Amino acid sequence: MTDHVDSIYDFVLDVFYEEEQMRMTLYQEGSVCGEKILTGDYRNKKVWKNPVKRAVYQLFSKALGKELPWGTLTGIRPTKIVFDGFAKGKTQEQIIRDFQKDYLASEEKAALCTKVVKTEQELLSRFPYEEGYSLYVGIPFCPSTCLYCSFASYPIRAYQEHVKAYLDALEKEILFVKEHYKGQKPQTLYIGGGTPTSLEEKDLERLLEIIDQCFSIKDLMEVTVEAGRPDSLSWEKLKILSQYGVTRISINPQTMNDATLRRIGRNHTADDVRETYDLARKAGFQNINMDTICGLPEEGMKELEQTYRAVREMGPDSLTVHSLAVKRSSRLNQVKEHFHHYGATPEMVAYAGKCALQMGLEPYYLYRQKNIPGNLENVGFAKKSKECLYNILIMEELHDIIAVGAGTSSKIMDQSRHSISRVENLKDVLQYTARVDEMIHRKEVKMNGK
Numbered sequence: 129m130t131d132h133v134d135s136i137y138d139f140v141l142d143v144f145y146e147e148e149q150m151r152m153t154l155y156q157e158g159s160v161c162g163e164k165i166l167t168g169d170y171r172n173k174k175v176w177k178n179p180v181k182r183a184v185y186q187l188f189s190k191a192l193g194k195e196l197p198w199g200t201l202t203g204i205r206p207t208k209i210v211f212d213g214f215a216k217g218k219t220q221e222q223i224i225r226d227f228q229k230d231y232l233a234s235e236e237k238a239a240l241c242t243k244v245v246k247t248e249q250e251l252l253s254r255f256p257y258e259e260g261y262s263l264y265v266g267i268p269f270c271p272s273t274c275l276y277c278s279f280a281s282y283p284i285r286a287y288q289e290h291v292k293a294y295l296d297a298l299e300k301e302i303l304f305v306k307e308h309y310k311g312q313k314p315q316t317l318y319i320g321g322g323t324p325t326s327l328e329e330k331d332l333e334r335l336l337e338i339i340d341q342c343f344s345i346k347d348l349m350e351v352t353v354e355a356g357r358p359d360s361l362s363w364e365k366l367k368i369l370s371q372y373g374v375t376r377i378s379i380n381p382q383t384m385n386d387a388t389l390r391r392i393g394r395n396h397t398a399d400d401v402r403e404t405y406d407l408a409r410k411a412g413f414q415n416i417n418m419d420t421i422c423g424l425p426e427e428g429m430k431e432l433e434q435t436y437r438a439v440r441e442m443g444p445d446s447l448t449v450h451s452l453a454v455k456r457s458s459r460l461n462q463v464k465e466h467f468h469h470y471g472a473t474p475e476m477v478a479y480a481g482k483c484a485l486q487m488g489l490e491p492y493y494l495y496r497q498k499n500i501p502g503n504l505e506n507v508g509f510a511k512k513s514k515e516c517l518y519n520i521l522i523m524e525e526l527h528d529i530i531a532v533g534a535g536t537s538s539k540i541m542d543q544s545r546h547s548i549s550r551v552e553n554l555k556d557v558l559q560y561t562a563r564v565d566e567m568i569h570r571k572e573v574k575m576n577g578k
């Protein structure tokens with residue numbers, strides 16, 4: 129044990145010695161005395177944050193005999209580092225090397241991240257996103273609440289009587305957006321939640337009509353509706369989405385294992401996913417996304433392979449491979465100890481990524497979340513020209529994302545485009561409905577303060 133501690137101590141000394149060399153190189157100006165360097169520089173977070181994180185990480189890594197795929201990186205958007213590197217004129221190889229050196233990330237993750245950014249940059253170069261904005265419309269209702277959910281989501285049946293007032297409030301917010309942008313249409317529109325298709329047909333139609341009156345949906349470059357839950361869809365609803373000009377929908381199995389679907393509180397089966405998928409193709413949808421989650425409770429490689437065999441048979445145009453996150457506000461967080469195992473392993477994520485590539489899908493956006501066991505990531509894969517631009521724009525924070533509805537968060541860029549203000553809407557659906565004028569006012573203040 130003592131030997132072990134001694135070797136850790138020596139190791140940390142080595143790490144700090146290396147950092148000291150770097151610090152001296154950075155700050156050596158001949159006349160500056162050591163004392164001054166110490167008191168001045170150790171407070172400089174920019175200089176010291178990464179070296180200290182590396183030292184602590186290496187200390188624990190050595191003690192526990194374990195390495196993390198993303199090394200010291202804990203942020204949601206590792207791709208921003210790559211964007212930065214390219215902006216400074218670095219090559220892809222240099223960025224990969226720096227990722228490994230500065231953050232102790234694996235070569236595999238560094239390569240994935242740079243590959244994603246290359247694709248993003250190529251897609252972004254095709255339209256003037258800096259001149260535009262995107263609109264997000266949140267519908268916080270679902271057929272039931274999934275075990276791992278932390279979004280604004282209310283069971284539609286219990287909240288049916290509040291839907292009309294909710295749509296009235298949404299209409300107010302959408303009209304405000306129209307007036308603020310003086311008729312300029314959003315470049316991308318994303319209707320998410322919740323599950324928008326859990327609305328009754330007449331309500332879904334009313335929602336789309338409100339948006340259509342303001343921005344004529346068919347003129348927009350990209351329109352996504354999350355139809356995530358097969359138990360929320362019908363032929364009539366699919367026809368409504370199609371008639372209004374929705375270009376992309378999500379049908380999310382998460383898993384194709386019926387026992388797991390029951391365990392996570394989704395009131396549908398794997399067969400329901402297949403049937404809904406076929407129905408959506410019949411209704412004419414040519415861009416269908418599917419979400420899957422690696423590491424759902426009690427799932428191992430066997431269940432994951434079953435899911436991917438089924439997904440491959442269906443053949444979606446894009447696929448998001450999530451690693452299970454245990455959010456603090458989710459039910460999963462309260463009952464997780466009852467499961468034998470949960471959380472993705474690197475093997476699961478690697479397997480899912482390999483399957484996506486075999487299906488002809490390429491990675492095009494990537495983000496990480498807090499509380500993902502194993503420090504893994506979420507990656508969006510798509511066929512060429514079936515990527516979702518909104519996903520890139522929101523992840524990379526490249527233009528204003530105006531979000532309306534309960535529990536949504538707008539991101540408004542300042543004039544220099546260097547900083548972003550967030551404006552949050554209330555999460556409670558009844559509170560949001562009652563206080564929508566306040567939500568509009570909050571947005572107005574930030575948007576006019578540009």
Ligand code: SF4
Pocket residue numbers: 269270272273274276277278279280281321322323356357
């Ligand atoms: S479908 Fe999505 S939003 Fe609805 S309960 Fe499940 S995870 Fe939450």
